[in-house]
Amino acid sequence: MTDPAPATASTAYDLYYLQNGKRFFWRNPNHGVTLFDAGRASAIIWRNEAGEAGRQLWTDIAAVNMSSGSDGKNVVNACLIRFRDGRTLTITDAGPSGQVDHDRTPPYRDFVRALHKRLAAAPQGTIRFTAGFSENRHTGMVAILFIAALFFIGTPLVLLFIVRDWRVLGVLAAGIGFVWPFWKVAENNRPRAYDPRHPPGELMD
Numbered sequence: 001m002t003d004p005a006p007a008t009a010s011t012a013y014d015l016y017y018l019q020n021g022k023r024f025f026w027r028n029p030n031h032g033v034t035l036f037d038a039g040r041a042s043a044i045i046w047r048n049e050a051g052e053a054g055r056q057l058w059t060d061i062a063a064v065n066m067s068s069g070s071d072g073k074n075v076v077n078a079c080l081i082r083f084r085d086g087r088t089l090t091i092t093d094a095g096p097s098g099q100v101d102h103d104r105t106p107p108y109r110d111f112v113r114a115l116h117k118r119l120a121a122a123p124q125g126t127i128r129f130t131a132g133f134s135e136n137r138h139t140g141m142v143a144i145l146f147i148a149a150l151f152f153i154g155t156p157l158v159l160l161f162i163v164r165d166w167r168v169l170g171v172l173a174a175g176i177g178f179v180w181p182f183w184k185v186a187e188n189n190r191p192r193a194y195d196p197r198h199p200p201g202e203l204m205d
Helices: 102-119 135-163 168-188
Strands: 009-019 031-037 043-048 051-057 061-070 075-083 088-092 128-131
Touching (some): 075 102, 088 102
Parallel strands (some): 061 128
Antiparallel strands (some): 009 088, 061 075
């Protein structure tokens, strides 16, 4: 007598994704990610305009990295999944242009939480969970932001004491407004490991 086949279920998310590190495009045609639950056949499936484009089992996943980026106004969140064969799949809350689509942020958050709930059941150490940028990228970003802060904030602050003209406050406020969003992204993306039972909320907002 054979064992009964496991019950299957799937949850689809209308989210855009990138494959193998691709970054530049006029319009991203790839959207549609599904979490498929079927016992040992459980997998993540991604689709494009032609239909199913690929799938990988949970056991094929080697690492997950969560990060975010900003254009100075809006933040785009990304969840990069690295498979054991070296390929990657990056799911985002961006729209087809690559800019953030605020309507997709709630389903993106649901996807990330659902994915981590499933992967948290994997044997400890089989999947690496990291948040933020690489050490080198983060260090470089902080250094650039420090220089930017000296120029856009430090210079108006010095002028304020020299010329004593309150109109300089407007320039100072503009400098702070320019630097702050990038500084927040740098802080949220400090490199670290995390527990899959508690994915970093600041990278899903």
